[in-house]
Each structure stands twice: as structure tokens, then as C-alpha cells.
Amino acid sequence: MVWVTLQQALALHQAGRLTEAEAGYRQALAEQPGNPDALHFLGVVAHQSGRHEDAIDLIQQAIAIRQRPAFFYNLAHVHLARQDAAAAEEGFSAGDCGGARSRGSIVPPGQPAEGAR
DSSP states (O other): OHHHHHHHHHHHHHTTOHHHHHHHHHHHHHHSTTOHHHHHHHHHHHHHTTOHHHHHHHHHHHHHHOOOHHHHHHHHHHHHHTTOHHHHHHHHHHTTGGGHHHHOOOSSOOSOOTTOO
16 A cells, blocks of 8 residues: 555664655655656655655656655755756746645655555
């Protein structure tokens, strides 16, 4: 059940146990290939681990499946970490991220976005 796997991975992620959270997100993808929430959070872990190119690829895969403001918001933050202000601005604009902070599912991760169940 992918939702349960995502919940467990998110709890690990929130506890700062990135290696275990990453394994959980990969398990969720094994259970449901292409799950946008698992791809997104796996990208967030990659970003937090300093693997920004991997993060961009994973979050863009999530966006290709389902466009959510939180996905664009986190993609923009990856671009900021790479000091690419133009790409970050594009990400913030594309996701209409003005209210993304108040809707949750941003760094650090909260609950899985709707549709993850």
C-alpha cells in the first residue's frame, strides 16, 4: 500500500533520517512506479543531500505527472541552491507559489499531497 509506505518515509524524512527516507520513497516507487509524491520527496531528499542535479530531475518527473505548487516551490529552491536565480524565479512563477507555503507539503515535508493514497 503506497500511502502507508509514503507515510513511513515522510516520518523518517521529518526525523532527519534521509538515507532511510530515501529508501522508503524508492520502495513507494517500486509499489507504484511514477508516483508523483514519491518522486517529489525523493527529489527533496536529493536536494537536502547536496545532489541538486538529481533533485531537479526527480522533481521535474513529478511535475510532468502532476503539477502542484509545492513541487514548483521545491524545484525553485533547488535552483536557488545552485545559484540559478532565473530558473528559481521561473519555478516560483510557474507554480504560482505565493500560497504554497500555507498549503503544506514543502521543505521540510509535511503530509503527502492529495492523491498519494
